[in-house]
Amino acid sequence: MTPLIEFKDIYKIYQMGDSAVHAIDGISMQVYSGEFLAIVGPSGSGKSTCMNIIGCLDVPTKGSYFLDGKDVSHMNDNELAEIRNKKLGFIFQQYNLIPKLTVQQNVELPLLYAGLSEKEQAARAMESLERVGLADKAKNLPSQLSGGQQQRVSIARALAGNPSIILADEPTGALDSKTGKDVLDFLKKLHQEGNTIVLITHDNTIAAQAERVIRVADGKVVYDGIADIRKFAPIAHAGDTEVEQ
Amino acid sequence: MSLKKSFVLALSNILYDKMRSILTMLGIIIGVAAVIILVSLMNGMAKMMTDSFAEMGLTxxxxxxxxxxxxxxxxxxxxxxxxxxxxxxxxxxxxxxxxxxxxxxxxxxxxxxxxxxxxxxxxxxxxxxxxxxxxxxxxxxxxxxxxxxxxxxxxxxxxxxxxxxxxxxxxxxxxxxxxxxxxxxxxxxxxxxxxxxxxxxxxxxxxxxxxxxxxxxxxxNQEIVTTATDALEAMLLEKLGDSDYFRVTNLLSLLDVATEMLDMMQILLVCIAGISLLVGGIGIMNIMLVSVTERTREIGIRKSLGAKGRDIMSQFVIEAGTVSGVGGIFGILLGSVLAIVLGNLLGLTATPSIGAVLLSFSVSVGIGVLFGYLPAKNAAKLNPIEALRHD
Structure with missing residues (x-):
C-alpha cells in the first residue's frame, strides 16, 4: 500500500546572508490513508515549513515528497495549485474566510477553482455546510458569525472539495477552550469517518488528541509514535516552554 | 471559473465598498461624459451648419x-x-x-x-x-x-x-x-x-x-458646382487678366472647408477628453494596486484553495474592467443627459450617436483591462505562504 504522504530525506534551507538556515534538516516520514497525525513542536522547530511542504504551498530544497504516490517536490506553481485544489483541504488558525463573500460563496471557492458547474458548486457547498451544521447561515457574511462558527465554515470549505488530506494548522489557536474542544471533536469525527487528518500544533494536549504524533525540533523528527500520554509527555515537556503557558 | 460568475463577484465587490468604487470610477465617468458631450455637440453643430448651407443653396x-x-x-x-x-x-x-x-x-x-x-x-x-x-x-x-x-x-x-x-x-x-x-x-x-x-x-x-x-x-446640380466654378474662373481670368480682380466662390467649397475645420476641432476636443479618460485609467490602476496590497491575504487564501496565477489574474482584470465598464455606463448616461440639456441651451439638436456611445463604452472597458493588467500581474505572482501571513 502506497503511503498518502511520503517524505524522503527532505531539507528546506533558507539562505540568510552568509549563513544557511535549515528549517527542515532531513525529515523522512510516511503517513497512510486514514491516519490522524499531529505534528507538534515549538515555534521555530520547522513544523510550519513542514506543513507548507505537506500542503504543497512550498517545495523542498532537497529530497522528494510523494503525495499519493506522485512526486510533487519539483512541480511548478500551477501544478501545485491543482494538487492543493484536488488533494488538500486547509483549516487555518485565523479561519481565513474572505470577508466580502457569503458563507456559501466561501465554501464554494475550492469547487469554483476545480471548474465545477455553478449548480454543482452550490449543491456541494450546501452539503458541506450541512455536515458542520451551518446550512442556515449560508447567506450570512463571515463577520456575522462567532469564531467557532467561522472555524466550522472553514472546515466545511476544507471538506467541500472532498480532499485526500485535511491539513489543520493550529485550528483551535484562536478559539476559547470549549469551542476549541468542539472543533477537535469534529476533527475526530471526521477521522472516524475515514478522513486523513494532519494537525499542526505547538500544544501537546491538543496533539495528544491525535492517534499518532510526530514531534519536531530544530528541523528534525525527535519523536514519531502513538499519542500515548505516558510515553509522550516526558519527551513533550523536555525543554518545551510553550506547554507551560 | 465562468465569466458570468467572475462578473457577479466583481459587481458584488463594487457594491461592497460603494464610496471607493465611485471615486475609482469618477475619472472614467468624467472622461466618457466629456467624450459623449463633445461628440454630440459637434455633431449638432455640423448638422446645423449643413442645414443652413443647404437652405442658402449649395448650387x-x-x-x-x-x-x-x-x-x-x-x-x-x-x-x-x-x-x-x-x-x-x-x-x-x-x-x-x-x-x-x-x-x-x-x-x-x-x-x-x-x-x-x-x-x-x-x-x-x-x-x-x-x-x-x-x-x-x-x-x-x-x-x-x-x-x-x-x-x-x-x-x-x-x-x-x-x-x-x-x-x-x-x-x-x-x-x-x-x-x-x-x-x-x-x-x-x-x-x-x-x-x-x-x-x-x-x-x-x-x-x-x-x-x-x-x-x-x-x-x-451640386455635382457640377466645382466644374462650373473652375470654368467661370478661367473665363474671368481671360477677360480681366489677373485673378486679383475677381473672386468666384461657392457654398459647397465653403461647406467643405467648414466641415474640415469642424472635424479637426472635433478630433482635438476628443483628444482632450481622451486625456481625461487616460487619467481615469491611471486612477483605476492606482486603486487596483492598493486593492491588491490590501487583499494580499485574500489572494493567499484563494491560492491555498487551488487558484492558479491565471485565476487570480483574470479575477483582478475582470474586476478592473467591470469597475471601468460600470463607470463608462454612468458616464454615457451623464454625458447623454448633459449633451441634450446643453444642446437645448445652445439651440442644437445634440443627440449622442450610437457610435460614440459604443466607442466610449468599449474604450472605458479597454482602459480598465489595460490598467488593471499590471496590478493583476502583481497579484498573480504573489507567493501563497507570504500572502497568507500578510495582515
Missing amino acids: TITISTTNRGGSRTIDEEEIYAFRDEHPDLISGVSPTTTISGTVKYQTNSVTTSATGVSEEYATMKSLELQDGRFLQYQEIADYKKVCVIGSYIENELFGFGSALGESIKINGNSYRVVGVLKETEESKSGSADDVIYIPYTTAVRVSRSGTISSYTLTAP
Whole structure:
C-alpha cells in the first residue's frame, strides 16, 4: 500500500546572508490513508515549513515528497495549485474566510477553482455546510458569525472539495477552550469517518488528541509514535516552554 | 471559473465598498461624459451648419469683382453669354447690386439694404411669394422702380396692413411694392425675411458706382458646382487678366472647408477628453494596486484553495474592467443627459450617436483591462505562504 504522504530525506534551507538556515534538516516520514497525525513542536522547530511542504504551498530544497504516490517536490506553481485544489483541504488558525463573500460563496471557492458547474458548486457547498451544521447561515457574511462558527465554515470549505488530506494548522489557536474542544471533536469525527487528518500544533494536549504524533525540533523528527500520554509527555515537556503557558 | 460568475463577484465587490468604487470610477465617468458631450455637440453643430448651407443653396456660385474705375469690371452681357454657351454648367444668372439705406413708408422707417437682382433670382433661390408676384423682365429692361419685400419689412412698415400696391421710399426714391415674400425665419431683423429686391438695372442707376460688381449664379446640380466654378474662373481670368480682380466662390467649397475645420476641432476636443479618460485609467490602476496590497491575504487564501496565477489574474482584470465598464455606463448616461440639456441651451439638436456611445463604452472597458493588467500581474505572482501571513 502506497503511503498518502511520503517524505524522503527532505531539507528546506533558507539562505540568510552568509549563513544557511535549515528549517527542515532531513525529515523522512510516511503517513497512510486514514491516519490522524499531529505534528507538534515549538515555534521555530520547522513544523510550519513542514506543513507548507505537506500542503504543497512550498517545495523542498532537497529530497522528494510523494503525495499519493506522485512526486510533487519539483512541480511548478500551477501544478501545485491543482494538487492543493484536488488533494488538500486547509483549516487555518485565523479561519481565513474572505470577508466580502457569503458563507456559501466561501465554501464554494475550492469547487469554483476545480471548474465545477455553478449548480454543482452550490449543491456541494450546501452539503458541506450541512455536515458542520451551518446550512442556515449560508447567506450570512463571515463577520456575522462567532469564531467557532467561522472555524466550522472553514472546515466545511476544507471538506467541500472532498480532499485526500485535511491539513489543520493550529485550528483551535484562536478559539476559547470549549469551542476549541468542539472543533477537535469534529476533527475526530471526521477521522472516524475515514478522513486523513494532519494537525499542526505547538500544544501537546491538543496533539495528544491525535492517534499518532510526530514531534519536531530544530528541523528534525525527535519523536514519531502513538499519542500515548505516558510515553509522550516526558519527551513533550523536555525543554518545551510553550506547554507551560 | 465562468465569466458570468467572475462578473457577479466583481459587481458584488463594487457594491461592497460603494464610496471607493465611485471615486475609482469618477475619472472614467468624467472622461466618457466629456467624450459623449463633445461628440454630440459637434455633431449638432455640423448638422446645423449643413442645414443652413443647404437652405442658402449649395448650387449657388458667387462672382465678385473689384471695381477699379470701370475698366476692370465685367458687364452682365458677358455673364449671360457664358451661360448661353454653357447651359450644362450654369442654369441661372442674376447680377446682384446691393444698396443700403433707409426705407420709409409714411412715418415708419427701417434701416436695411435692397438688392438689385434679375427676374430669375426667385427661381434660383426658391423664393416663395405670399402676395403679388416677383420682378419681371420688362421691369428690369425699363429700369422700373418696383420692389418685392420680405415679411420683416412688411411688418415693420405696414404693421398688420398689406403692402401690396403701396409705395415705399428707399433712400428717397419711391418704389411700388409688387410682391411680398413668404415668411421663412419668424420675420427677424437680418434674417431671410429682412430683404428688399429691386431690378438690378434700377439699383445700378441709383448707386454711385454705376457698375455691377457681383453676380449670383446657379449650377444645375451640386455635382457640377466645382466644374462650373473652375470654368467661370478661367473665363474671368481671360477677360480681366489677373485673378486679383475677381473672386468666384461657392457654398459647397465653403461647406467643405467648414466641415474640415469642424472635424479637426472635433478630433482635438476628443483628444482632450481622451486625456481625461487616460487619467481615469491611471486612477483605476492606482486603486487596483492598493486593492491588491490590501487583499494580499485574500489572494493567499484563494491560492491555498487551488487558484492558479491565471485565476487570480483574470479575477483582478475582470474586476478592473467591470469597475471601468460600470463607470463608462454612468458616464454615457451623464454625458447623454448633459449633451441634450446643453444642446437645448445652445439651440442644437445634440443627440449622442450610437457610435460614440459604443466607442466610449468599449474604450472605458479597454482602459480598465489595460490598467488593471499590471496590478493583476502583481497579484498573480504573489507567493501563497507570504500572502497568507500578510495582515
